[in-house]
Amino acid sequence: MxxxxxxxxxxxxxxxxxxxxxxxxxxxxxxTVFFWAPLFKWGLVLAGIADLSRPAETISPAQTVALAATGVIWSRYSLVIIPKNYSLFSVNVFVAGTQLFQLYRAVSYQMNEGKKTSS
Structure with missing residues (x-):
């Protein structure tokens, strides 16, 4: 191959x-793979953006935290490797950002549901 x-x-x-x-x-x-891997990872960003239309009760907080954490970790990694990979950095910033927003939506929903049940 x-x-x-x-x-x-x-x-x-x-x-x-x-x-x-x-x-x-x-x-x-x-x-190199350093170009193609980030290019294909934009699929995760697109999926995260598409998930913004999902109801908040269907969001998995555990999955969202895992994706956000990988976005943050890989963002940092992409700036310490040689050569610096700004393409990898940018895609992972967007992965982390979309997932942190999803986490905010999930937590807000759960907190609102908790207020409704305690009333």
Whole structure:
């Protein structure tokens, strides 16, 4: 599989315009997993945004905390690795942000439900 990948990249090298060469040759550029992993992780951000329309009672606080924690941890990690991966940083900030907002919604709902039952 890696031979196929290397041959594909060597063919594509010929078609990348000069202005895009710095991005193409970057240690965290499209030739590496450091580019593609964050790109696909944007799917989690899109799913989190889509979940904003879900009723708050269906939100799993445990899952939300886990996703928010991974977002925070990976955000930090992306800034201490070499090369720094700002693409990974940005996607994880958004993962953490959407999940923290979801957690806020879930906790607010649970607190309001608790007030209703104690009244």
């Amino acid at each position: 890696s031979q196929i990948y290397r041959k594909t990249i060597s063919v594509m090298d010929k078609f990348v315009p000069g202005k895009l060469q710095p991005l193409w040759q970057h240690p965290a550029g499209p030739k």
